[in-house]
Amino acid sequence: MTIQSGRPTPNTSLNTWPLPAGLRARLMREHGWTEAFAVQAETEYRRFVYLATLGRSVTPSPAVDEVWHTHLMFTRDYWGGFQALLPAPLHHEPGTDTPGDAARLREQYLDTLLLYERTFGEAAPADCWPRPALTEAQAQRPTPAAGLWGWVGAALLGFGGTLLTGTPLFLLLTALVFGLLAVLLGRQKGHVTPTATAGAGGLFFFMGADSAGTDTGSGGSDSGGSDGGSCGSSCGGGCGS
Structure with missing residues (x-):
């Protein structure tokens, strides 16, 4: 579901903060995104940033992570006025490639999707937040x-x-x-419906094979397709974490 509202988070200041001039054009040029997809990815980035202020570590989708990486390069804005909108600094934490790190980030991504739905009252749009793909063994069952x-x-x-x-x-x-x-x-x-536990409270996130690793074409080749089964980026973060 594409967010049409001009108020994507409960933090009005975060919603209206002007992202750096040139950020959107850079995303479109480097990733082949359409302007419509870049606008949506920026909205989802603001939502991701808000989720990061809720006291839990979160993992963005590949598309949202690209907006985050690009914003980090505009250091005066990112570490200046933008951070002043948040209760604590939002640090970027890349994956370590240590044993178990990929699994940790995958579970954290699933947890982020659940947190997104509970916070905003709607599922994260699949074109910006793709669902994890089935493994080969699951697809054959x-x-x-x-x-x-x-x-x-x-x-x-x-x-x-x-x-x-x-x-x-x-x-x-x-x-x-x-x-x-x-x-x-x-x-x-291959319509298997595996479940993955995520977060406290024994909540479950249900995944279907139909939407796994799907690229809708609205954002070009880097609009958030499969990354080998996890669909989340190899980065995480949280305010004050």
């Missing part, structure tokens, strides 16, 4: 629902055929054929 209903349908069809023909062999062959078809279709579609 058929859905339990597809397999179950395939076998139920085969049983009903076979039972009806047996009544009509009086041949038990018809039931066996029908069950085998339709059962196999159901399994194959389930594998091909």
